[in-house]
Amino acid sequence: MNMQTTMTNKPEKPVHLSPWRRWRWLIWLILVAGVYTWAITGLHFTGLQESAGSVSKSIVHGLVNPDWAYVYNGSGEDLVSLIIQTLAIALLGTFVSALISVPFAFWAARGDHEWGHLRSGSGKIVLTLIRTFPEIVLAIMFIKAVGPGSYAGVLAVSIHSIGMLGKLFSEAIENMDRGAEEAIVSAGGNSPQVFMLATIPTIMPEFISYTLYRFEIAVRSASILGMVGAGGIGTPMIFAIQTRAWSRVGIILLGIVVMVLLIDTLSEQLRKRLI
């Protein structure tokens, strides 16, 4: 009996989608189509240069026949020396930046206090501002201050990296395990002791891991900062491109690819052992 009644019961209302839900996909489609029309019609694709074909051919030729003589010639201006210089810029810049990022991270990390939102909010805004400030412009500004060369590159990397490292560090602080801190507090430790014995050891592996990750990125940016005169492999690269010395471009590209692959693999191995 009971079963029959339930079976004959019809749903009181048919499932009814609101117009918004029913036509949502169409609205999205129109929006996306509009954005793409805007993007495509807005750009002026100046027809390919007539020389594009021959230039590409000579680039490929240069890449296939790299200028091996440039690899090492003892002048200090060769590929190996400049790659080492690039790595030095990245290493020093990342290290300095990691040190400066720590206070920024504690500034931007959200705490439990009520006034914490104002503090962490302002810290997050400052970090976003640093992150968005173009690294190239920073490099040019530091070139004005300390002259062209790798020193300007180190300064640019150290300041620019704060934006990202500070953000990653502050997130690590927000997500950290508070157990060790509570243990020190309950044993009667004061706040410097809590900081030194619980906070630092808990977040250190993550900080080091993020620093290594940022170092990978810094190696890439150090290799292009030279294009504006801030030292490293970028300077001969831009000269070689401007003078159309494609076999020179080929060997430098090869050098950068090998360097980045090696550093990425090394850093990945180290990070795997850390966490």
Added chain:
Amino acid sequence: MTTPEIPQRSWSQRWHVKAVGWTVLLVALLVGSSRMTGVDVGMFFSNFDQFTNLLVRMSQPAWSYVPIIIQPLYETIQMAILGTTIGTVFAVPFAVLAASNLVHNQWLRGFIRLILDLVRTLPDLLLAAIFVAIFGIGSTAGVITLAIFSFGMISKLFYEVIETIDMGPLEAMESVGASKVTIIWYAVLPQIMNQFVSYFLYTLEINVRASTVLGYLGAGGIGVFLQRSLSEFDYGKTAVIILATLVVVMVIDGVSNHLRRVLL
């Protein structure tokens, strides 16, 4: 009663060989690096007035420059959208081929991943410099640079997403004899679509940031004006450009973050 066994520290643990070793290595690397790069803290502070002078001149933005840079700012966003889209279109098949749960041929997978790793090593400005040499000054070089850059990034993000999917629906369809394409369309795509779109938007954010400087080497967009203002030592204009870039990046980040939250 036996005496409780006290854990013994080995010789290397007692003298912290590992920690000391790492510290010595790091200090040596840092000292070597600072020698190599000619870092001189004193010089930075003795020249600090030049730096502050620059900052002072930048703190007076030339607001009259704003209407002139609106069009190049649009161009920057358009370059980023097109570049990311073209990169994504090429990335999808590569991501499928690189996913270990879809492609069981180890050699093919390894080869595809090697290509992707190689593409990812190239910094964006380096690509821009080369493509400006090929295609000439203009946004074409910028779009192609961003396409290649996002191809490397998206293909990796995508294949990592594909590797996390639930294999149940795939096995169900395989057992009734569905073809590879049908399986991908009905069993793989629905599971990953939202994350794909989310990563697409994330890459778009990064590309908007990148495209603001590509023009520095002639690849179109606002960077062209950035380079011009810097070479004319017109730092008021530089400041306006940086502020405008900041606004654009934040708006794009905001829109994209909102969309990603709706999606996930």
